[in-house]
Amino acid sequence: MKSNVEKVISVSNLTKRFGSFTAVDHISFDVCRGEIFGFLGANGAGKTTAMRMLCGLSRPTEGNGRVAGCDILTQTEMIKRHIGYMSQKFSLYSELTVDENIRLFSTIYSMTDVQIMEASSRLYAELGMESMRRTRVSDIPVGWRQKLAFATATIHRPDIVFLDEPTGGVDPVTRRKFWEHIYKASSEGMTIFVTTHYLDEAEYCDRVSIMVDGCISALDSPAALKRKYHADTIDEVFRIVASEAKRDE
Amino acid sequence: MSVFKSLVKKETIHILRDRRTMLITILMPVVLLLLFGFAISTEVNDVRVVAVVDRHTDMSRDLLQRFEVNDYFTFLGLADPADVDRILRSGMTDAAVFIRTHGERLVTQIVVDASNTTTARAMTGYIDGVINHSKPDDLVLTQTLYNPRMKSAYNFVPGILGMIFILICAIMTSVSIVREKESGTMNLLLVSPVRPHTIILGKLVPYFILSCVILAIMLIMSYTVLDLPSSPSVISVVLVSLIYIILALSIGLLVSTIVSTQITALIVSAVMFMLPVIMLSGMIFPVGNMPLLLQGVSCIIPARWYVEAMRKLMIQQLDISYISTEITILLSMTVILLALAVAKFKSSTR
Amino acid sequence: MTPAIEISGVTKRYGSLTALDNVSLSVSRGEMFGLIGPDGAGKSSLYRILATLLSPDSGYARIDGLDSVADYRRLRSIIGYMPEKFSLYPDLTVSENLEFFASLFGVSVDDNFDLIESVFSQLRQFPDRKAGALSGGMKQKLALSCALIHRPRILLLDEPTTGVDAVSRSEFWDILSTLRDKGITIVVSTSYMDEATRCQRIAMIDNGRILDVDTPRRLISRLDENLFNASSSDMFSLLNHLRSMPEVIDCYTFGATLHVVGREDFNPDKAMDFLSHSGLPDVRIYPAKGDIEDLFIKLTRYEEQC
Numbered sequence: 001m002k003s004n005v006e007k008v009i010s011v012s013n014l015t016k017r018f019g020s021f022t023a024v025d026h027i028s029f030d031v032c033r034g035e036i037f038g039f040l041g042a043n044g045a046g047k048t049t050a051m052r053m054l055c056g057l058s059r060p061t062e063g064n065g066r067v068a069g070c071d072i073l074t075q076t077e078m079i080k081r082h083i084g085y086m087s088q089k090f091s092l093y094s095e096l097t098v099d100e101n102i103r104l105f106s107t108i109y110s111m112t113d114v115q116i117m118e119a120s121s122r123l124y125a126e127l128g129m130e131s132m133r134r135t136r137v138s139d140i141p142v143g144w145r146q147k148l149a150f151a152t153a154t155i156h157r158p159d160i161v162f163l164d165e166p167t168g169g170v171d172p173v174t175r176r177k178f179w180e181h182i183y184k185a186s187s188e189g190m191t192i193f194v195t196t197h198y199l200d201e202a203e204y205c206d207r208v209s210i211m212v213d214g215c216i217s218a219l220d221s222p223a224a225l226k227r228k229y230h231a232d233t234i235d236e237v238f239r240i241v242a243s244e245a246k247r248d249e
Numbered sequence: 250m251s252v253f254k255s256l257v258k259k260e261t262i263h264i265l266r267d268r269r270t271m272l273i274t275i276l277m278p279v280v281l282l283l284l285f286g287f288a289i290s291t292e293v294n295d296v297r298v299v300a301v302v303d304r305h306t307d308m309s310r311d312l313l314q315r316f317e318v319n320d321y322f323t324f325l326g327l328a329d330p331a332d333v334d335r336i337l338r339s340g341m342t343d344a345a346v347f348i349r350t351h352g353e354r355l356v357t358q359i360v361v362d363a364s365n366t367t368t369a370r371a372m373t374g375y376i377d378g379v380i381n382h383s384k385p386d387d388l389v390l391t392q393t394l395y396n397p398r399m400k401s402a403y404n405f406v407p408g409i410l411g412m413i414f415i416l417i418c419a420i421m422t423s424v425s426i427v428r429e430k431e432s433g434t435m436n437l438l439l440v441s442p443v444r445p446h447t448i449i450l451g452k453l454v455p456y457f458i459l460s461c462v463i464l465a466i467m468l469i470m471s472y473t474v475l476d477l478p479s480s481p482s483v484i485s486v487v488l489v490s491l492i493y494i495i496l497a498l499s500i501g502l503l504v505s506t507i508v509s510t511q512i513t514a515l516i517v518s519a520v521m522f523m524l525p526v527i528m529l530s531g532m533i534f535p536v537g538n539m540p541l542l543l544q545g546v547s548c549i550i551p552a553r554w555y556v557e558a559m560r561k562l563m564i565q566q567l568d569i570s571y572i573s574t575e576i577t578i579l580l581s582m583t584v585i586l587l588a589l590a591v592a593k594f595k596s597s598t599r
Numbered sequence: 600m601t602p603a604i605e606i607s608g609v610t611k612r613y614g615s616l617t618a619l620d621n622v623s624l625s626v627s628r629g630e631m632f633g634l635i636g637p638d639g640a641g642k643s644s645l646y647r648i649l650a651t652l653l654s655p656d657s658g659y660a661r662i663d664g665l666d667s668v669a670d671y672r673r674l675r676s677i678i679g680y681m682p683e684k685f686s687l688y689p690d691l692t693v694s695e696n697l698e699f700f701a702s703l704f705g706v707s708v709d710d711n712f713d714l715i716e717s718v719f720s721q722l723r724q725f726p727d728r729k730a731g732a733l734s735g736g737m738k739q740k741l742a743l744s745c746a747l748i749h750r751p752r753i754l755l756l757d758e759p760t761t762g763v764d765a766v767s768r769s770e771f772w773d774i775l776s777t778l779r780d781k782g783i784t785i786v787v788s789t790s791y792m793d794e795a796t797r798c799q800r801i802a803m804i805d806n807g808r809i810l811d812v813d814t815p816r817r818l819i820s821r822l823d824e825n826l827f828n829a830s831s832s833d834m835f836s837l838l839n840h841l842r843s844m845p846e847v848i849d850c851y852t853f854g855a856t857l858h859v860v861g862r863e864d865f866n867p868d869k870a871m872d873f874l875s876h877s878g879l880p881d882v883r884i885y886p887a888k889g890d891i892e893d894l895f896i897k898l899t900r901y902e903e904q905c
Contacts, residue, residue: 042764044734059902088762142638169761169790172715173899176851183835197764199790203855205832222855234852235765235793242766255702259691266690435685437745440650441703442675 004042007105008191009054010160016049016058023049026063031207034161034180036192038202040234042212042242047195048164052209054193055162056080068159070228084153087164091149094122094138097127098191101137101152109156123151130204150181154190157166161185167201181202199235208234210241244246256451263425264455270421278413278463282470285405297342299328304350311457312348312355317378320362322375341520344372344382348561390460393546406471407559410490411552412526413467414460414497420518422456422501427514428452449594459493480561485569489562492579493555499586500551505591526552529559554578601664603628603753603784604649611644611807618644620807621658625842626800631779632790633798635891635900641807642788643683646757649786650680662753663738676704679751683758685742688732692814693722695731704749714781717746718774736767741776754778756787761792772797792892800843803898810898815891822894825869828856828887832880840874851896860897873894 003189009031016024017050021040023045029039041047052058052215054067056076068082102123107118124130127147132140146166154161163182166176179201186192186206194205203209204224209219218225222234231237263273298316302309317324325342329552333345337360347358359376363369429435439450468486471477500522508514528534529543530552536544547553563565569576604626605740609705611619619641626632634642637884647653647662662665665674683750687696697719701708712719718740730741739759756775760768772794773861781786796815803810803818808831811818829850831837834857841850841859849860867884874882 004697042766043736043762045764063734092801167763169638171790171899172792172895173853174637174897179852180835180838183838186834197762197768200854239769244766245766252702252705255699259688262695263688264688356893406622429652432689433682433684434654434688436682437680437700438685438703439652440678440680441674441700441749442672442705443703 008033008066013063014060015062017061018227022214027216032190032225034186034189036205038201039195040208043141045211046214047211082159084158084161086149086153086166088168092137097136099133105152105155118154142195146178160191165195199238202234212242212245253447253451257454260452260455274417277411277465281409288538297323297325299325299342299345301328301330301347308355309348337386358485391453407556411530411556414494415522417460418494418497419501421556423504423514423518424511426452426505427511464490474576480566486562489558495581496551499590502590530556551582605661605746609655609660610657611655620684629782630786631798633795633801635795636804637802640804649755655838661735661748668869678753679746680755681742681746682760687730687742692727694727695725698763700745703750706749711750714750715747721745735763739763753784758788776844795891805899818894819890822889825861825865826887827859827884829859831882837879863870
């Protein structure tokens, strides 16, 4: 855990039920500022539901918590201003140009024209994408597209960025480059909340949690988890923890 | 055969499980029919009339009385000629009748608020009817002449059919084929040993059946609720409709081979086929009243010929021999479009 | 015996883009063959050619001795294809999907149930659930069941495990192994390098060209590099520092450590000293054993630099 102990996410007994089905079952955890927090779990363990509650998109059946200083029950609109979100499934409008995407996302986060100017020139300088400004997103290579998606998700300098399987189906080289962006953002004080099925990526996190059947079964730094489960890799830890799952679907 | 059956079964499940679409396709024609039949009638009631009379004579009094006793009119009274414009503008009256006496003859002029041309035309017709009828008991005759309820209702049946078949066959079919392209299931069908034409037939047949069901519902309604006089021409009606359904299916297939997303399929079908059906087929606006250029354009719209043929068969109760032109045109359009669609589909799959 | 798949000089262009550039490959009967490469490398085009959905501009592909263009109809009952996206009918139930795909090939589900039994066992509990309501791992198993139901001799799987969790993935690969034992030839692509080592042979593909083909072990042994692990409690700074050192060719994250590709003059002890003096805490550098992932990174190192 980082030395800075300001908690940007703090939830207790967060629960979500759909009828008789308990998707998320009393989960409690804290995430500190600047931390890279890996949120692991098998398909159907409840990760997406939990993440939706944290982003203020879904109201918990039980429990409470704060995200970026805002209450997840009452201040959901405020939360949305202080977080960024990126998923593999959707992140950019492929039929718009790079510039148009950046403008669109800046406008969504109600940035002023001056702020947009500053943000986009900073972004182009950082990404080295000046020459692609007027290129359609569908025409740029995957690696660039991912960098751009991350940059637009964080254009408003959010406290926390939620990454939902950001590297699904992406080759090893591109995945690594993407993680370097995550590192960089984290070193600048941004909190990263990330889900992934690539367990080598879990090793890059400051702490990881593993969800099984709606509960958090394990939560610690990768090194501590490996010690606890006498495993060499997080992959092994995951297999041990996830094998306790009883929920068939 | 069993492959074909299971293709049809699968497609039927798609249609039936999509409750909302199903409801719309069945309900829409029925609602449209009832709406056009009963609610939206071209008949106009309670036309408010003022009269401007220069000299009161027996003849002018007689005429005014006819307006007073006629149920279609609300006679507001006499007005000063200088006021007419103001009264019309303020919307206090719908029409003004100027009556001048020239010796033994009455000369009349009708001034109508034509901000709605359809009602204006109807009002003029009514007023004209009252004025040009010398007998006082013309009420009966007015009713026979304007017995528009039933007649305007089944007047719309051909148009509604022409539209609904485009909706089901062209739009729904093209969207359903393109949906399989988008989701990737089309690839799975194509890599199976099933021949492309079987796949396509399996897609088209359920929509064909659905169209037939709707045709049956519409015809039954026309002959019962709308009191359309039944005649041997029913068989011809069905025949022409079947040709038109196949034609619409070919359009759907053709669209699906050209576009690659569901939303473009929807837009292309709607804009290129649905709108012209409504605007140019003569369903609402008579083809004969259109500018020459649009009349020319309407010739290439299948619905125009379908609606025309159906009008002749259903309303004019004409024999099938009177619509040979329409049938020939519809048949050749079907053959051309189907051939084009099949060729396009084959080349797109291999 | 003719090979299960024989690809010779296959080229496919889309306008100015060359998706496949003179690709030649041969896959033996009963082999589990892996295709590995970055997005846009040409894998999907290759699959589409093998699945008879696409004709090559030049060259030929023969599957089971049959030409992918001329004999495409006969080929279609021999191959089972699972495209990149799980392609099922979401509004059809589990059993309706399975029965439908069986009927396409003129077989009944019972005829070949023995083949899919192990894949289908979990799905059996909810035959009436709509396919769209299944979780990722279950959808994938249903898609595989549908691709297998006609007992194909050759199975083409395009990234079947993307978006699937680690436990379900290894179950899936166990299933593939049993299928291979039953004599089915499998061509599978993946972006998980740990999965690639479960193949008997792998082809590395990039920019439409085959870079190398061999067994995972031989490929790794050919990875002739000066490879080291490096770790520190500040990994990101370590990465940046190592990258700035002239004797380091490449440095990238690798699970819990960094992998450092050093030039001949790279001395781990010296580097450790240098880094510690630069203020990095707990620096350790020690020799590493490379794997497929390192090889992949090496092969694509000079391609796209972004």
